[in-house]
Amino acid sequence: MTHLGTLALYLASVLAVYAIVTSLWGVRTRRTAWIASGTQAAYAVGGCVVVASIVLLHALLTRDFNVEYVASYSSSTLPLHYTVAAFWGGQKGSLLFWTLIHCFFTAIVLFQNRTRNQELMPYVTATLMTIALFFLGLLCFITPPFERLSFIPDEGSDLNPLLQNYWMTIHPPALYLGFISASVPFAFALAALATGKLGDVWIRTTRRWALTSWFFLSLGNLLGGRWAYEVLGWGGYWAWDPVENAAIMPWFTATAYLHSVMIQEKKDMLKVWNMTLVILTFVLTIFGTFLTRSGVISSVHSFTQSGLGPYFLTFLAFILVVSIGLLLYRLPDLKSENEFDSLLSREAAFLFNNLILVGLAFATFWGTIFPILSEWVRGVKITVGPPFFNQVNGPLGVMLLFLTGVGPIIAWRRASWSSLRRQFTIPLVVGLALGSLLFVLGYRNYYAVVIFSLAGFVLAGILAEFSRGTRARQVMLHESPPQALGRLVGKNPRRYGGYIVHVGVVLIFFGVAGALFTIEKQITVSTEQSFEVGRYTLLYTGITERDDAHIAAQVATVRVLVDGQQIDTMHPEKRFYKKQNQPTTEVDIRPTLVEDLYLVLGSYDEPSGLATFQVFINPLVSWIWIGGLILILGTCVIMAPNPAERQALALARASADIRGQAVAE
Amino acid sequence: MAAKQSKFLIGALLIVGAVGYLIYTSIQETKVYYFTIDEFLLNQETLANTDVRVAGRVQDGSIQWDPAALTLTFRLMPIEPGTIPVGALPPGVAVSYQGILPDMFAEGRDVIVEGLYTPDQQLVASTIMTSCPSKYEPEIEKRLQAS
Numbered sequence: 001m002t003h004l005g006t007l008a009l010y011l012a013s014v015l016a017v018y019a020i021v022t023s024l025w026g027v028r029t030r031r032t033a034w035i036a037s038g039t040q041a042a043y044a045v046g047g048c049v050v051v052a053s054i055v056l057l058h059a060l061l062t063r064d065f066n067v068e069y070v071a072s073y074s075s076s077t078l079p080l081h082y083t084v085a086a087f088w089g090g091q092k093g094s095l096l097f098w099t100l101i102h103c104f105f106t107a108i109v110l111f112q113n114r115t116r117n118q119e120l121m122p123y124v125t126a127t128l129m130t131i132a133l134f135f136l137g138l139l140c141f142i143t144p145p146f147e148r149l150s151f152i153p154d155e156g157s158d159l160n161p162l163l164q165n166y167w168m169t170i171h172p173p174a175l176y177l178g179f180i181s182a183s184v185p186f187a188f189a190l191a192a193l194a195t196g197k198l199g200d201v202w203i204r205t206t207r208r209w210a211l212t213s214w215f216f217l218s219l220g221n222l223l224g225g226r227w228a229y230e231v232l233g234w235g236g237y238w239a240w241d242p243v244e245n246a247a248i249m250p251w252f253t254a255t256a257y258l259h260s261v262m263i264q265e266k267k268d269m270l271k272v273w274n275m276t277l278v279i280l281t282f283v284l285t286i287f288g289t290f291l292t293r294s295g296v297i298s299s300v301h302s303f304t305q306s307g308l309g310p311y312f313l314t315f316l317a318f319i320l321v322v323s324i325g326l327l328l329y330r331l332p333d334l335k336s337e338n339e340f341d342s343l344l345s346r347e348a349a350f351l352f353n354n355l356i357l358v359g360l361a362f363a364t365f366w367g368t369i370f371p372i373l374s375e376w377v378r379g380v381k382i383t384v385g386p387p388f389f390n391q392v393n394g395p396l397g398v399m400l401l402f403l404t405g406v407g408p409i410i411a412w413r414r415a416s417w418s419s420l421r422r423q424f425t426i427p428l429v430v431g432l433a434l435g436s437l438l439f440v441l442g443y444r445n446y447y448a449v450v451i452f453s454l455a456g457f458v459l460a461g462i463l464a465e466f467s468r469g470t471r472a473r474q475v476m477l478h479e480s481p482p483q484a485l486g487r488l489v490g491k492n493p494r495r496y497g498g499y500i501v502h503v504g505v506v507l508i509f510f511g512v513a514g515a516l517f518t519i520e521k522q523i524t525v526s527t528e529q530s531f532e533v534g535r536y537t538l539l540y541t542g543i544t545e546r547d548d549a550h551i552a553a554q555v556a557t558v559r560v561l562v563d564g565q566q567i568d569t570m571h572p573e574k575r576f577y578k579k580q581n582q583p584t585t586e587v588d589i590r591p592t593l594v595e596d597l598y599l600v601l602g603s604y605d606e607p608s609g610l611a612t613f614q615v616f617i618n619p620l621v622s623w624i625w626i627g628g629l630i631l632i633l634g635t636c637v638i639m640a641p642n643p644a645e646r647q648a649l650a651l652a653r654a655s656a657d658i659r660g661q662a663v664a665e
Numbered sequence: 666m667a668a669k670q671s672k673f674l675i676g677a678l679l680i681v682g683a684v685g686y687l688i689y690t691s692i693q694e695t696k697v698y699y700f701t702i703d704e705f706l707l708n709q710e711t712l713a714n715t716d717v718r719v720a721g722r723v724q725d726g727s728i729q730w731d732p733a734a735l736t737l738t739f740r741l742m743p744i745e746p747g748t749i750p751v752g753a754l755p756p757g758v759a760v761s762y763q764g765i766l767p768d769m770f771a772e773g774r775d776v777i778v779e780g781l782y783t784p785d786q787q788l789v790a791s792t793i794m795t796s797c798p799s800k801y802e803p804e805i806e807k808r809l810q811a812s
Contacts, residue, residue: 391691
């Protein structure tokens with residue numbers, strides 16, 4: 001069976017080469033038959049990868065421990081859903097999974113554009129197949145997933161316990177979807193550069209892909225944070241670990257692109273900048289994969305150190321040379337005659353928001369690779385940890401939050417004083433009132449006061465937008481309030497969906513700012529002893545043991561009391577995963593909208609009966625997840641079918657055609 | 666026209682400058698030197714009162730752990746014995762730590778200790794990371810190597 005998988009991967013590689021060659025050759029010789037053949041081959045690559053994936057999944061599910069990958073990442077007692085998750089739990093499988101999704105996206109793109117964008121498509125196919133070929137090459141020659149052992153182990157060594165968590169089964173796929181879909185706008189950008197069709201057709205065609213990529217990057221990061229929070233047991237959700245940084249960097253640049261692209265659509269400006277952001281986002285996704293897999297930087301997420309680093313670096317260099325080369329070649333055609341009108345305009349807000357987002361990406365990048373840089377330059381390895389990232393990205397984030405409030409309500413081109421007064425009075429009053437209130441209440445953490453005030457400022461601005469639009473419809477079209485609101489959003493989902501996303505982002509900021517008030521306590525107690533943390537009294541009543549084939553666990557029982565009244569019972573655990581011979585900590589979290597009570601059983605000393613607990617009170621953490629849900633909702637609204645957008649795309653295509661004909665004549 | 670565009674340039678430069686300034690000062694304030702234990706031992710005279718991150722191995726029999734007070738002391742040793750001539754350097758460094766033990770912490774494990782190196786030659790750890798290189802390396806491979 002596994003031979004079939006290996007064969008499929010080899011065949012896929014050959015077909016990918018064929019697709020690249022025929023697509024490009026077809027353009028050169030203007031023979032559509034070649035191009036069509038290349039497209040068919042690209043679909044066939046996908047078919048082969050599907051076969052290989054089924055083979056690996058089959059091997060995992062039938063527990064074929066003779067296959068090295070199956071023996072390394074699963075065991076006979078591993079539950080079914082984690083056995084499926086083991087597909088992407090190890091290096092080799094995750095590369096195959098990556099290729100699978102990439103081929104799936106490629107097929108969607110080819111199908112969507114089977115009759116459209118015919119000039120661009122050969123280059124798109126060639127680019128996407130080149131990326132596929134890189135991963136297929138790794139799978140065929142460097143990390144073959146179907147390698148067999150010389151013997152048949154009676155048992156596999158199991159999936160890493162840290163990965164045996166439901167968030168972990170969906171967090172990597174979400175992130176992969178985000179990473180991989182970034183290659184579609186990239187492929188179209190390269191195609192636009194290669195063909196010289198630099199109008200906004202490629203941008204409008206890939207808008208949804210860019211949004212999809214951004215959506216899954218957001219989701220992947222949120223789920224990753226959630227996983228860290230529940231599984232790693234250190235009380236937080238984000239540690240600026242190199243791999244977390246790898247996941248957030250493309251998010252920064254993708255967010256920047258989603259904003260700056262509006263300026264290109266409106267004013268035909270920033271073409272080079274947008275092109276750069278699309279390329280940069282894709283490059284950062286590959287760089288992120290490189291960071292995770294090369295072992296150049298130590299991280300909790302690292303896969304086994306493998307020899308993959310050089311291949312990724314070579315591929316990165318190749319991408320950069322091709323993209324920058326094409327960009328420089330077309331630079332004269334990307335100039336714009338338009339200029340910005342005024343600093344008090346939405347363009348300016350977007351421009352500065354872009355600079356800050358790219359600044360965030362750069363600072364994160366710099367801090368991540370600083371150990372390598374300092375070793376090169378000075379011969380000493382200097383690392384920077386979470387304090388660095390918090391110190392740099394914190395203030396930049398606050399500036400960004402401010403612009404989040406300004407951007408949506410300031411006028412395009414040039415804001416007049418009267419429009420500024422009209423738009424900004426309510427938000428400013430709300431923000432300042434909130435700030436003063438917090439100050440009067442005795443909050444002296446100025447960082448937090450500023451963030452909370454800005455959050456009020458942004459939210460008030462957005463709510464005012466919604467209410468103004470709704471009221472206008474009520475008055476002019478005599479609609480009922482819910483009807484007016486629904487139609488307002490439905491008529492312009494991109495704008496109002498964007499506002500909803502902003503609400504989500506503000507709530508995430510709000511939740512993150514709660515970390516400024518975290519309380520932590522470590523304590524060792526004996527049975528029936530109680531201790532105080534914040535407003536809670538925790539009473540430890542004992543340990544029970546639990547033992548099955550897979551896990552042995554010590555489960556503590558802790559009663560939670562407030563003002564002498566018991567409100568809950570919590571059960572943090574210490575687990576021992578037998579196959580992997582590894583102890584892990586299973587935290588218990590009691591979430592509320594105000595604060596999470598986060599309880600860790602640090603250790604349990606059997607002879608003395610002493611248990612050590614680590615307790616965190618994490619204010620406002622729930623708002624991060626709520627904000628995440630609202631962000632998802634907002635993105636769904638933006639993605640809703642949009643007649644205006646379709647019209648704009650048709651118009652862009654038509655005008656591009658007319659221009660093309662004019663040139664031809 | 667030019668004046669208008671230069672306003673944008675100034676705004677952009679201000680932001681770029683702010684990013685650069687934040688990065689520069691924050692690195693100065695938060696930098697931590699990363700050493701292998703061998704490098705650390707060779708340079709330890711110059712390192713008093715600095716924040717360091719040292720990778721080494723927990724010496725067998727050196728762990729003293731008081732679960733009630735949550736205090737831990739142990740010695741951090743070179744990972745490969747023999748890279749430094751015996752007697753040429755003090756044998757490892759004493760580490761003290763207060764807090765919960767990381768899950769994977771044990772004798773003979775490879776760890777990364779981050780903390781302040783005090784003038785009395787103690788490494789006062791703020792974090793201990795158990796970065797056993799074989800952590801994600803499946804058991805099978807070890808068995809293969811053994812056979």
